[in-house]
Amino acid sequence: MSQQGYVATPPYSQAQPGMGGYPAGFGSSPAQPLYAHYGGQPQSFTAPPTGKAAFLWSLIPPVKSNRFYPTGLILSFGKCVKKNKVIVRLHSCSVLKVVHPPLAYPAGPGPMQSPQAPHTSPPAQQPFQTAPPPTMGHSTLGPPPTGPHSPQMAHPQSPLAGPSMGGHQSMGGMGRPFPGPPPPGAGGFQQPGPGAAGQPGYPQQPQGTEAQLPDHCKALWICRASFLESDEAYSLNKTWLSGIICTQVTEDDQAKRGGQVYTTNLRGQVPPLVTTDYTVQDQGNASPRFMRCTTYSFPCTADLAKQCQVPLGAIIKPFAKVPKNETPLYVVNHGETGPIRCNRCKAYMCPYMQFIDGGRRYQCGFCNCVNEVPAFYFQHLDHMGRRVDLYERPELLLGSYEFEATLDYCKNNKPASPPAYIFMIDVSYANIKSGLVRLVCEELKTLLDNLPRYTHNKHTSTVKVGFVTYNKILHFYNVKSALAQPQMMVVSDTAEMFVPLLDGFLVNFQESRAVITNLLDQIPDMFADTNESETVFAPVIQAGVEALKTAECSGKLFIFHSSIPTAEAPGKLKNRDDKKLINTEKEKTLFQPQKGVYEQLSKDCVSQGCSVDLFLFPSQYVDLATMGDVPTHTGGSIFKYSNFQVYTNSMHFLSDLRKDVEKAIGFDAIMRVRTSTGFRATNFFGAIHMNNTTDVEMAAVDCDKAVTVEFKHDDKLSEETGALMQCALLYTTVSGQRRLRIHNLSLNCSAQLSELYKSCETDALINFFAKSAYRAMLNQPLKTVREILVNQTAHMLACYRKNCASPSAASQLILPDAMKVFPVYLNSLMKTGPLVGSAELSTDDRAHQRLSTTAMGVEDTQLLLYPRLVPLHNMDFASDVVPAPVRCSEERLTDAGMFLLENGRSLFLWLGQACPPELVQRVFNVPSLAHVPADLSSLPVLDNPQSKKLRSIIDSLLDQRPSAMKLLIVKQKDRSEMLFRQHLVEDKGLHGGASYMDFLCYVHREIRQVLT
């Protein structure tokens, strides 16, 4: 078998026996599949097939219905309306210094040296293996690169040998090791106690030095020390790494496939990378913008799948934005009987249906059932057996299209209504004082002109709007267009929430503009003198659901909230943050939402099609894990602005709000993924709810939300027919029409694992790993989760090596070409806040990141795990070209440089100490770096090429990303640089975690362990 893959030769020798702790012999596959099962006993960790949501729901007894509907007017108004005027009176109502060991290499290529030469401890027993050609990134199909090249020699002081290695200073602020096998009985952090040395994965460490290190640094030190102890010659080698540099791979793909038209006519075709700029032409398979798979060639049998442990998954973003130069989806109407579907499996008419019998019948591509063609749909076949109307029917020709749904697809067989947006503003002391309430009210006056609308109805939106303010009690507003003044109605009984008015609460903005503007003008003043600092939260969501129920529509709640809800009411929360739990068995409890009220609320929301978007402005802990529970089960989003100040944060917040209000979205959605025989969807991740094992319910799904689906074998798959999948999403449009959005995708199947590895999509894989790890951390210690991540990675790569690569020395690290940057993503994932286990990070921030990732698409996880670091100082300011990103490593920063770094969440402009004053002058309009204000949140508008180009780069980034990002100006060596540096994912993590190079070495060792 020819070797396909990237061969890298780290210049160190064999791993020691006994390291790693994997079961011996990879070939004998474990009794249980390891992937997607977090932990030794799969049954105890695996989410039930219905997904987490369903698991949670099942614990809740059903509630009696209608309990929130008092009949008659027994409404407990605290204050009411007088002469149509709103009555305004409320009821009482050590920065650790981090030194990154430089990964710098000799500047020039220098003379090619024999790798052994400069090292004091050459790997005598191991002949040095040649490195790949210097320009890696192109597939290295064929034999491993051999020849006269010796690799360019590494830095004379490898991080392992240099002073930074043993030095206390360099270890400060970092240190979580690669997850090794758990020491027996040791919970929490992997610091081996006395006697732990010598355990698998914890080689003996030098005595004496450990004591100088902070606790959380020790294990990494041990891991590194092991290389020295075993007398391995260990050096960093630039050439070795150069082939597996993320930015090189993305750049190569851009060069190869960028700017091209990607036609989807081939089964099992691997799309361009998400970072590549391409145009899609739908010719029978869904665009990769809608569906991306972890591999485009499924293994034929479950045994093969188990052997390679590559998860079989698809990341589906049903409403992904389609660029202007691509065709929007066609809408098909099959008349009053509704879309044509297979009688047996209910798959919708699609290009995989085979017409036979002169066009009178068709065979379903998913279940093989032969169906009659309805008379109205009959068409003759041509000499090729194709329907002659093929090119007139999107559903026979395209991967993605929509059907108009009939009444059968509507709730209670009644036509759907347009959705409503309800704005719910916390008017407690904190929000009034910060100026937030005024800011929101001002913004809404203009923002509501931009409510989403369906294209054929361009002038006005059919989306209705409503307004609620609250602290301990709720205030509803009647903003009926006929009123001269808005009316307020107060509900103080938050235990039994109801909506005190039917008519006038949800209105058309255009019609009620005057009353609404009046209201928005008054709200900040009405509560200006409030002393109320307590808030409720669950009753607010309940009120929103009840309002939508009453109006018989779906919709979205925009909640602007500041504090942990401590007022006496359902869903009251208390501070349960406890840093002592970090790195213990109980750490997971920090991320588990409080059960009870919020679970039931999510369920109520989903059944009403009520999505919840939470804008949080906390100044301290708010139990985000619980407060974010409803948004993350209803297709909603959580936005968090800690210590909000109007001056510094309003731009960030307002652009988030604008994007959120305006974005394309569908409501009251239910998604089903059908597959051809032999495999099926078994596991789902996303901002979703599941009542059974197959139907993915989403109160709403917008253009940024994705659902990650895992597939498992039922049976053998056939190479001939491949693996087909059809995602059908039933939803309500913003104008109230019921639609079915269909995405079809066909993959190859192969009995050769090499095909699977060749067709892998690393960006999709890491999305799957991130979501499954973030789910697993609710049930397992982080240490175990991290171990499983590495374990599975080592198995995937070892299986490739064993089955697909030609025999080679064990010292060679051989990676499948399509997965060669996977380790850098995985390492970055393990260093993310949720998985890193550091007491320096806020629990709410970690919970926030965990929940936000749940619904991310492939583009977003890729960017999050490998931020773009763009050098700006040398670019051609006259051209439109944006410089290519460089490796996310300190090594790439230069004192005279200016860099932009962004990951979709944060945006930094980093200024080197020796940044040219002319450039600083032109960008900031100040004479020197020292004069650049630290709290600048946007660049001044200046009329020069440098300023213009920089602003245009930033603007275009902000435009592309789902959420807004606040620009942070960071000067080299300033305190704030820490924030920036934690995104340099190839370096050692500030809060723990290895550098890329160290991680590769570790993974390599694990692979070798698996193979022995």
Ligand SMILES: [Zn+2]
């Ligand atoms: Zn069928």
